[in-house]
Amino acid sequence: MIPVIFRWEPFKRSAFFxxxxxxxxxxxxxxxDAYTTNSQxxxxxxxxxxxxxxxxxxxxxxxxxxYTNKKNNQFTVNVSSGICDxxxxxxxxKYDEANYEVLNPDVAANYSGLYxxxxxxxxxxxxxxxMFIMLxxxxxxxxxxxxxxxxxYNKTSPLQLTFGYKLFYAKNKKK
Numbered sequence: 001m002i003p004v005i006f007r008w009e010p011f012k013r014s015a016f017f018x019x020x021x022x023x024x025x026x027x028x029x030x031x032x033d034a035y036t037t038n039s040q041x042x043x044x045x046x047x048x049x050x051x052x053x054x055x056x057x058x059x060x061x062x063x064x065x066x067y068t069n070k071k072n073n074q075f076t077v078n079v080s081s082g083i084c085d086x087x088x089x090x091x092x093x094k095y096d097e098a099n100y101e102v103l104n105p106d107v108a109a110n111y112s113g114l115y116x117x118x119x120x121x122x123x124x125x126x127x128x129x130x131m132f133i134m135l136x137x138x139x140x141x142x143x144x145x146x147x148x149x150x151x152x153y154n155k156t157s158p159l160q161l162t163f164g165y166k167l168f169y170a171k172n173k174k175k
Contacts (some may be wrong), residue, residue, distance in 0.1 A: 001025050001053075003160055007067035019080055020056075023158070027052045032092060034100035045100055047091045057115060057138070071125065075154075078119040078134075084141050089143035093157040105145075105175045130166035 001023040006084075032049040059082020064099045065113045067075040119136035138158050 001158060003158065003162070005162070011079070013171040015065075017061055017063065017078075017080075018059075019061060019082070020058050021084075023053075023055050024060050025053045025055070032102055032105075034092075034095055034102045036100045038099050041099055043094075045095055046093055047102070050091045050093075051106065052089040052091070054087045054089070055085060058082050059084075059115065059117070060086065061117070063121070073125055074123045076121045076123070078121055078136075080119075081114065082136075083118045084113065084115045086141055115141060132162075132164060132166060134162045134164075136162065 002025075003023045005022055008018045010016070018084075022143070027050045030049045030051070032047040034045045034047055036045075059080045061078055062075045063078045065074055065076050079087070088109045088111075090108045092102060092105070110114025115138055117136060117138040119134050121132055121134045124131040124133075
């Protein structure tokens with residue numbers, strides 16, 4: 001997963017923020033098998049199963065400054081919570097569905113619910129750019145749906161290690 005985090009701090013001197021997180025996921029392809037009882041067809045066909053994850057999270061949070069050094073570098077702890085949606089799409093390669101059946105197939109699932117996250121963030125202030133390194137742990141969706149058999153996938157609970165730049169947007173003030 002490659003997470004893209006948009007964080008907006010609406011007030012200049014406030015630790016309050018709004019975050020939106022969208023992950024770009026490397027999808028999984030697994031071998032699968034389909035069988036038939038029709039004696040005129042081969043009893044087994046090899047397939048490819050594709051599992052794709054689409055997720056999105058939107059939340060509110062706050063930052064707590066733990067340490068600031070002489071160069072104005074800061075160590076902060078961010079705590080946030082919000083809603084997240086994880087949509088698993090399962091697709092089998094084209095095959096004769098009328099005559100063949102996949103035994104114990106994975107099924108598409110959608111988990112929507114609440115999440116909580118905590119992040120340790122270190123800001124480096126160098127010249128005109130702010131760089132940061134962040135370690136973030138997010139809980140899985142609180143969705144209560146339980147499947148009755150084992151799937152090839154599970155709800156995600158991302159642990160993120162991120163290095164990046166802060167981008168600033170400021171309106172030009174007319175004098």
